[in-house]
Amino acid sequence: MNAGTRTRLDRIGTDGRYLVVPMDHGITLGAVRGLKDIESTIDAVTRGGADSVLTQKGIAPRVHPNKNGKGYIVHLNGSTVIGPDSDDKRMTSTVEEAVRAGADAVSVHLNVGSNHEPRQIEDLARVTDAASRLGIPVLAMTYARGPGIDGHDPESLGHAVRLGEELGADLIKTAYSGDAESFEHVVESTRLPVVIAGGAPEGDHATLAAVRGAMDAGGAGVSMGRSIFQHDDPEAITRAVAAVVHDDASADEALDLAGLSVEV
Template identity: 70%
Template sequence: MNAGKRARLTRIGTDGQYVIVPMDHGITMGAVKGLKDIESTIDAVTRGGADAVLTQRGIADRVHPNKNDAGYIAHLNGSTTIGPDENDKRTTGTVEDAIRVGADAVSFHINVGSTYEREQIEELSTLTSEADRYGLPVLAMAYARGPEIDPEADGYNQAVGHAVRLAEELGSDVVKTGYTGDAESFQHVVESTSLPVVIAGGSKGTDEETLDMVRGAMDAGAAGISMGRSIFQHDEPEKIARAVSAVVHDDADAVDALREAGLAVEA
């Protein structure tokens, strides 16, 4: 890894651990709760301890004045929930575009096992080569998704492990993927790659469920989270960001993290 990548990775994480809040959902879902006034949301989550925020490059001017010295990641592909197939992610920018808008890293989504796997493999490979020339880290959002993949089936963690290994094989620097439900099964995923593994937020649950998931991932050896709606759509995004950060960076348990952040704990 070159010096530029090492330096920029320190801007999007802390001591090799990551609390990233992706807010690229404006392309996917539109101006949903938390994204209309994205300036206030970015200010809140970064005050709460997020190491970095992530958006599509067109939002960069709304990011930088409000991110409280946190890192910025430009996401470079996307699709919509109202289109014919949300798994068909298409390129939305280049490494040079990301540099022009002040990004510290770029990210790219790939659905391993989907109909579009071949194209997305080629596109991620091209992106990592280009980013390496500029010393820009790549966060690969590598999911196991497709007609033959059942998240409820035995061995799902094998498919997720395959996805994160693919991300490393293609030259990524950090990999995001879905949590497999418990620390024991997720350990296989973490052990499938030498890259730092961060988990996605998944379906929005209670605060305690969210923190339990983060705790389980960290116990399995994960390097943190890249969690969107569970944070930016929270009624108190600063507080939930602070609680998640406590689990990731301070090794807190879920209940203690919630209490210290000022969030209610279920009886």
């Protein structure tokens, strides 16, 4: 890893742990709750302890004045839920465009096992090559998704994260397998830091318990979108997640520290 990549990787995390809040969902889902006034959401989550935020390139002017000095990642591909196939992620930007947008890092989504895997492998390989030349870190979002594939199966997830390393990424995001014991296999499948996706919100305690399990398995943090930016109090839930990721709090301790009630 060159000095530029290492330096910029430090900008999107803290001491090798990462709390990234992706908000590129506007291209996928539209201007859903939490993204209409994305300026206020970015301000809230970065005040709450997010290390970095992530959007598509066009949102960059709305990010920089509100991110409170935290890191910024530009996502380079996308699809919509109303299109013919939401797994068919197409390139929406380049590394050079991301640099012009003020990015500290870039990210690419790849659905391992889908019908679109071959082209997405080529896309990620091209991105890592271009990013390496410019000293830009690459977050590879490698999911196990396709016909007959269990997206939480640890063997499939292990394959997905290893693919990201094989293609030259610097940081890997994937789904959580459901428990710490099985997620250990996923983490051990690569030498790169592994962060978990948040997925659809399932309640504060469930969210924090998943983060705690991932960290116990050797994970490096989270890249969590909807569970944070659609929360009634984005700043508070970010503070709770940060307590688990950066301060090794339990789920209950994190809820208490953030002033959030425990669901019954």
